[in-house]
Amino acid sequence: MSHYSRRDFLKQLGVGAAAWPAAGHAFAARPPQEPDPGTKPLGYAVVGIGSLAKGEILPALRTTKRSRLVALVSGDPAKARHYARLYGSPEKNIYNYENYDQMASNPEIDVVYIVLPNSMHAEYTIRAAKAGKHVLCEKPMATTVKDAEEMVAVCRQARKRLMVAYRLHYEPYNLAAMKMCREEELGQIKMIDAEFGFVIGDPAQWRLKHAMAGGGSLMDIGIYCLQAARYLTGEEPASVYAEQWSSDPVKFKEVEENFSFMLRFPSGVIANCYSSYGINYVDHYRVGGSEGWLEMEPAYVYSDLVQRVYKDGKITATTPSTWDQFAAEMDAFSEAIQQDRDVATPGEEGVRDMRILMACYESARTGKVIRLI
Amino acid sequence: MSHYSRRDFLKQLGVGAAAWPAAGHAFAARPPQEPDPGTKPLGYAVVGIGSLAKGEILPALRTTKRSRLVALVSGDPAKARHYARLYGSPEKNIYNYENYDQMASNPEIDVVYIVLPNSMHAEYTIRAAKAGKHVLCEKPMATTVKDAEEMVAVCRQARKRLMVAYRLHYEPYNLAAMKMCREEELGQIKMIDAEFGFVIGDPAQWRLKHAMAGGGSLMDIGIYCLQAARYLTGEEPASVYAEQWSSDPVKFKEVEENFSFMLRFPSGVIANCYSSYGINYVDHYRVGGSEGWLEMEPAYVYSDLVQRVYKDGKITATTPSTWDQFAAEMDAFSEAIQQDRDVATPGEEGVRDMRILMACYESARTGKVIRLI
Numbered sequence: 001m002s003h004y005s006r007r008d009f010l011k012q013l014g015v016g017a018a019a020w021p022a023a024g025h026a027f028a029a030r031p032p033q034e035p036d037p038g039t040k041p042l043g044y045a046v047v048g049i050g051s052l053a054k055g056e057i058l059p060a061l062r063t064t065k066r067s068r069l070v071a072l073v074s075g076d077p078a079k080a081r082h083y084a085r086l087y088g089s090p091e092k093n094i095y096n097y098e099n100y101d102q103m104a105s106n107p108e109i110d111v112v113y114i115v116l117p118n119s120m121h122a123e124y125t126i127r128a129a130k131a132g133k134h135v136l137c138e139k140p141m142a143t144t145v146k147d148a149e150e151m152v153a154v155c156r157q158a159r160k161r162l163m164v165a166y167r168l169h170y171e172p173y174n175l176a177a178m179k180m181c182r183e184e185e186l187g188q189i190k191m192i193d194a195e196f197g198f199v200i201g202d203p204a205q206w207r208l209k210h211a212m213a214g215g216g217s218l219m220d221i222g223i224y225c226l227q228a229a230r231y232l233t234g235e236e237p238a239s240v241y242a243e244q245w246s247s248d249p250v251k252f253k254e255v256e257e258n259f260s261f262m263l264r265f266p267s268g269v270i271a272n273c274y275s276s277y278g279i280n281y282v283d284h285y286r287v288g289g290s291e292g293w294l295e296m297e298p299a300y301v302y303s304d305l306v307q308r309v310y311k312d313g314k315i316t317a318t319t320p321s322t323w324d325q326f327a328a329e330m331d332a333f334s335e336a337i338q339q340d341r342d343v344a345t346p347g348e349e350g351v352r353d354m355r356i357l358m359a360c361y362e363s364a365r366t367g368k369v370i371r372l373i
Numbered sequence: 374m375s376h377y378s379r380r381d382f383l384k385q386l387g388v389g390a391a392a393w394p395a396a397g398h399a400f401a402a403r404p405p406q407e408p409d410p411g412t413k414p415l416g417y418a419v420v421g422i423g424s425l426a427k428g429e430i431l432p433a434l435r436t437t438k439r440s441r442l443v444a445l446v447s448g449d450p451a452k453a454r455h456y457a458r459l460y461g462s463p464e465k466n467i468y469n470y471e472n473y474d475q476m477a478s479n480p481e482i483d484v485v486y487i488v489l490p491n492s493m494h495a496e497y498t499i500r501a502a503k504a505g506k507h508v509l510c511e512k513p514m515a516t517t518v519k520d521a522e523e524m525v526a527v528c529r530q531a532r533k534r535l536m537v538a539y540r541l542h543y544e545p546y547n548l549a550a551m552k553m554c555r556e557e558e559l560g561q562i563k564m565i566d567a568e569f570g571f572v573i574g575d576p577a578q579w580r581l582k583h584a585m586a587g588g589g590s591l592m593d594i595g596i597y598c599l600q601a602a603r604y605l606t607g608e609e610p611a612s613v614y615a616e617q618w619s620s621d622p623v624k625f626k627e628v629e630e631n632f633s634f635m636l637r638f639p640s641g642v643i644a645n646c647y648s649s650y651g652i653n654y655v656d657h658y659r660v661g662g663s664e665g666w667l668e669m670e671p672a673y674v675y676s677d678l679v680q681r682v683y684k685d686g687k688i689t690a691t692t693p694s695t696w697d698q699f700a701a702e703m704d705a706f707s708e709a710i711q712q713d714r715d716v717a718t719p720g721e722e723g724v725r726d727m728r729i730l731m732a733c734y735e736s737a738r739t740g741k742v743i744r745l746i
Contacts, residue, residue, distance in 0.1 A: 188620055247561055
């Protein structure tokens, strides 16, 4: 990795397109590699046809190299038929939540991608694994630690892979940020601040129902700040202190609008994190080291991410990213399955987050620091 | 995130300079106004000829309209003579720390500006007030709450004004930020994050000695983040939780390198703040509201401050500031004295900060949330 110079890297980043340096990186997380000719793409069943599936995942499956859409699962047959036609998925491979387990007898389906409300992740992950399918599950992987642990245990027992859809682990700018931190290109890391907010719309949506979401802005988007703090330091937090508040007691009757948490890592590094369902276009993190800092803004959205690095007295900025994060994520999972390699974000990674998220809520509830390790 | 139009957002990031609206702000804190012809400038004695005096304050006194340098106080007579000549201050008006009180009989001196290490602020403020002079004191105003309270009491008793040198209360971009928040131009305020860091040099300097500085990065620069959180919300914090750590136990034997604190305001707003003596060029705050956000970067340094506002789907950025903050601060104090008006940052404002800073340290020491009101 010694030949990996920041200058060359930023030059590459400046190119704009997905000109990610291809070789020589002994780094766990990475964008997927081009398949060898003749490698058969894995068949994906997409479970749930909500805005994320329609807006991002189904379109991404048109560009994937190692993954292709072969099935849809929905409670609405007409909607499923419409999207099956639109994306060229066979109509015979439409399932619903009752006959879901019959996917077991469909050899076209290798992977099931769970794009359901949080509270349904556990059940449909477990049923998919029992049907003999690998599972890619959206974040947060569950609404309780117990569910998350069970998901991991069942997939292990079924000898099926479980990956949590933490797409930024397959996104070049965030990967570059992790790498710069690990290789101490910013010197010793001292601080991280991470913020993510958007104004949530429709008050009737499942994200605002505790039973379906498991929590509010922390579960949905604060998890990105937690992830950033963890993947930038490469450490597990030793403790957390948190506070929460909501400005509108009607809209946020069941889940929190705003959540602030302070993570302490064993090295000493403190990360200040904040999530909100009440502010728009705050999508940022910065990691400060003794030799410079790196920031991403936007840091977490689906595209147009920008990285700025301050070092040696000057700031260098990348062009906005243009690659498809969902395509990269799915192909990375497919590649790991095809090549029998570990994924960067297995179920166990999701369980770690779930434990911390629950400790965050415990801290906010009790007003006390919660020790994690 | 469905309404999140990233493309428009990013397009605006590219936008360059925009002029800041100059007038029409009916706000308590304000830059000083031009004096009427014939208004006699007040005479300033600058106490302590360290880097801040040499680099900023003495040069600023060349451009002030309501304030002029008339005396210097230093323990080093040769140095004092040199700077008296350089800045055209009469050599007869050179004082030292022994004959300091003799300023009482010098009618040329109206104001004493204390630019000494923190631990000396109380003594020299009190002696100046007793000598019948108004006092402008650098921040933090003291190293203990008791000292700060005594400074206020003595100045009040002597019927002399005491102003803490919080120059950002006289700086147009920060004033505009306060005004936008007060007038809810960003909607309801939800979050603030504020960070300030620089790599501290000479390990022998007074800032690293607890007896002289009263604390580390929090006292010196974290105070700017605290100030920002207070002047942006216009509220007093209800509670604070804090953690600190230092990466180098030798260099930071007496005072902390890194300090993180979470302030909770009565409205609910949470501010995440961070100060560091171990990272460079982190000088930033952002306030996020329901209708947009405002950020300053740099936010706290002496010049070239930049303000960016996100609202109505676009980001507007100012040109880097060019005005002299120290000149504005001194002239604002002189104007308040000349016109018998309140200053925006009287001693009482400094006392409020001192109480919060001490609560921050108490929280970091005990691991507990400290209630403030």
